[in-house]
Amino acid sequence: MTDIDDRLRDGFRALVEEYGQALELPDRLRDDALRQRRSWLGHPAVLVAGIAVVVTVIAGVSALIGAAVRGGSTEPAATSNPTASRLAAGHWQPIPSAPVKSCDQTAAWDGTELVVVDTHFGLRCRARAATYNPVSNTWTTITSPPQTAGGNPVSAWDGTRLILASPATSRTFAWHPGSDTWQTLSPLPGGETTGTIVSTGSMTVAAGLGISGHGVVRVGGVYRLDGTSWTALPDLPRPRKGVIGDVALGGINHALYAVVSDSISHTNPEDIHTTGSARSLRLDPTGWTLLEHGSHQPLSQLSATPVRNGLLVAGSACPTYAGCTEEAGAAGLLSPHSGLSDVQSPDGMPYPWDETAGGTAIVVTFPEGSIGASIAGPRAGTTWISDVRTGEWLRGPTASATTGGAGTYWTPHGVISLGAPAHSGLGGGILVPAK
Amino acid sequence: LDDNDQIAQLYRQHAGAARAIAVAITGDPAVADDLVHDAFLRCVSRLGSLRDPEKFRAYLLRAVIHAAASHFRRRGAERRSLERMASRPGPPASATDQGLAGDLLTALQSLPIRQRTAVAARFLLDWSEAQTAAAMGCRVGTVKSLTSRGLAGLRSSFPDREGVGHD
Numbered sequence: 001m002t003d004i005d006d007r008l009r010d011g012f013r014a015l016v017e018e019y020g021q022a023l024e025l026p027d028r029l030r031d032d033a034l035r036q037r038r039s040w041l042g043h044p045a046v047l048v049a050g051i052a053v054v055v056t057v058i059a060g061v062s063a064l065i066g067a068a069v070r071g072g073s074t075e076p077a078a079t080s081n082p083t084a085s086r087l088a089a090g091h092w093q094p095i096p097s098a099p100v101k102s103c104d105q106t107a108a109w110d111g112t113e114l115v116v117v118d119t120h121f122g123l124r125c126r127a128r129a130a131t132y133n134p135v136s137n138t139w140t141t142i143t144s145p146p147q148t149a150g151g152n153p154v155s156a157w158d159g160t161r162l163i164l165a166s167p168a169t170s171r172t173f174a175w176h177p178g179s180d181t182w183q184t185l186s187p188l189p190g191g192e193t194t195g196t197i198v199s200t201g202s203m204t205v206a207a208g209l210g211i212s213g214h215g216v217v218r219v220g221g222v223y224r225l226d227g228t229s230w231t232a233l234p235d236l237p238r239p240r241k242g243v244i245g246d247v248a249l250g251g252i253n254h255a256l257y258a259v260v261s262d263s264i265s266h267t268n269p270e271d272i273h274t275t276g277s278a279r280s281l282r283l284d285p286t287g288w289t290l291l292e293h294g295s296h297q298p299l300s301q302l303s304a305t306p307v308r309n310g311l312l313v314a315g316s317a318c319p320t321y322a323g324c325t326e327e328a329g330a331a332g333l334l335s336p337h338s339g340l341s342d343v344q345s346p347d348g349m350p351y352p353w354d355e356t357a358g359g360t361a362i363v364v365t366f367p368e369g370s371i372g373a374s375i376a377g378p379r380a381g382t383t384w385i386s387d388v389r390t391g392e393w394l395r396g397p398t399a400s401a402t403t404g405g406a407g408t409y410w411t412p413h414g415v416i417s418l419g420a421p422a423h424s425g426l427g428g429g430i431l432v433p434a435k
Numbered sequence: 436l437d438d439n440d441q442i443a444q445l446y447r448q449h450a451g452a453a454r455a456i457a458v459a460i461t462g463d464p465a466v467a468d469d470l471v472h473d474a475f476l477r478c479v480s481r482l483g484s485l486r487d488p489e490k491f492r493a494y495l496l497r498a499v500i501h502a503a504a505s506h507f508r509r510r511g512a513e514r515r516s517l518e519r520m521a522s523r524p525g526p527p528a529s530a531t532d533q534g535l536a537g538d539l540l541t542a543l544q545s546l547p548i549r550q551r552t553a554v555a556a557r558f559l560l561d562w563s564e565a566q567t568a569a570a571m572g573c574r575v576g577t578v579k580s581l582t583s584r585g586l587a588g589l590r591s592s593f594p595d596r597e598g599v600g601h602d
Binding site: 005 | 458564590
């Protein structure tokens with residue numbers, strides 16, 4: 001952790017000490033609160049809610065009994081690539097709490113286990129790491145990453161080690177599973193903070209985003225990992241208008257592709273969101289080639305995961321200026337032949353919250369929403385699965401409300417969806433495909 | 436506990452944290468107090484309907500975050516804040532002028548509202564990305580992006596020990 005980070009941490013602590021002390025309830029607020037509470041207690045909706053709770057409890061107990069009767073065959077069986085139909089006919093199996101708190105974590109599948117790393121910067125959470133084995137349904141603590149890793153980590157498995165980087169710093173690290181040790185790699189040469197990192201099967205590549213002034217992202221450097229140091233590849237081309245907001249990298253048939261979200265928000269003070277358009281690019285020997293077909297959607301906050309002969313690119317969109325108070329969602333499929341095309345959602349599905357993809361399917365889960373937030377959409381735990389060959393959406397099994405929200409990961413044993421209630425150990429569920 | 440005692444206890448336990456994040460987002464303790472009071476009243480009125488009353492703190496903090504967002508939307512304060520930011524000649528006053536908390540507040544006000552909210556939720560409340568995303572009505576990826584940019588902005592504008600901003 002750098003000196004400035006230590007000082008920022010001290011600043012947050014000081015702010016809590018100065019403004020976050022326990023307060024006594026003012027008399028006037030007490031009177032108002034008592035009036036609110038009493039008027040609410042007399043409301044007929046209370047009785048309806050009470051009945052609903054009883055029904056829910058009965059339904060929950062019935063589900064638990066059903067699960068117990070079905071029990072005994074919940075161990076996920078490895079399969080090279082679960083199909084959409086088998087996932088849709090599968091079931092969610094809870095996974096136990098992890099020795100890693102639910103702060104902000106990254107994870108990568110190492111071929112056997114999911115390596116989960118948290119490098120949080122805040123006051124209470126600290127850098128921790130663990131691996132999850134879906135066959136034994138157990139967690140194992142591993143050596144914690146260096147505190148200097150910074151927050152909001154991104155990671156990729158390069159075949160033998162986990163490469164870790166942070167959008168908060170230009171530092172990078174590698175975790176070696178054999179020795180359970182962390183190795184410090186060279187920082188990104190341009191000093192950019194790391195926006196994304198990906199292993200294409202033939203190389204590990206990071207895209208760095210440079211920051212200038214008040215958080216305006218201005219450049220996009222791309223680097224290939226050679227041993228312990230990074231070699232510069234051609235920079236991402238700058239947009240004609242605005243700046244590079246986000247970038248997602250991915251490999252298709254060993255070629256490197258990038259989907260770049262261009263931000264124009266800084267040009268319009270009325271717009272507090274990232275708004276722009278997405279470009280899709282391929283890295284050729286001569287440099288980045290712009291693919292002709294771009295998305296019509298103003299994608300931002302991108303992620304990319306490989307599917308059959310393509311990449312699933314998921315992000316958010318906030319397509320209007322001052323009127324945009326919540327993000328809409330957006331997803332696209334990047335194909336080497338047809339470029340980036342919009343993914344059509346099934347009716348009633350607003351947009352993916354947590355998504356992952358494998359060779360055959362895209363799995364979308366919806367974690368628990370927030371009270372009071374005007375977020376429309378499926379209830380928590382809803383799962384949708386898309387067959388990437390046909391584009392057909394299938395309704396999957398419903399997960400428990402605490403599943404999801406902290407990332408979804410494709411494995412040969414099923415789809416792991418991490419999530420947890422506040423500040424308890426990270427847990428979630430695994431969507432086990434039907435046999 | 437009767438209603439009176441329960442409400443007083445809830446306020447004592449949770450209003451401080453709510454005020455801290457409201458101050459961090461708005462930069463104005465008086466506005467923050469108003470937001471906390473309104474949010475507290477709303478949450479108390481729904482106390483009996485909460486699936487888990489133990490989550491009152493989370494509900495209150497989310498309500499404050501929503502109230503702060505509404506405040507800025509209502510008043511167009513984001514635009515004015517950005518204009519102020521654009522006209523600001525340099526880094527904020529030195530650390531010795533206003534203390535660490537004041538320095539951080541000044542630096543926070545230089546961030547766009549959504550970056551400020553994400554950073555405050557993550558680092559002041561120690562919320563997870565998922566919690567922050569749920570409260571802000573956005574995706575986890577958005578929180579990652581807002582937080583990393585906000586943190587980068589804070590690093591560039593927060594004065595170091597000699598009172599000099601980073602860039």
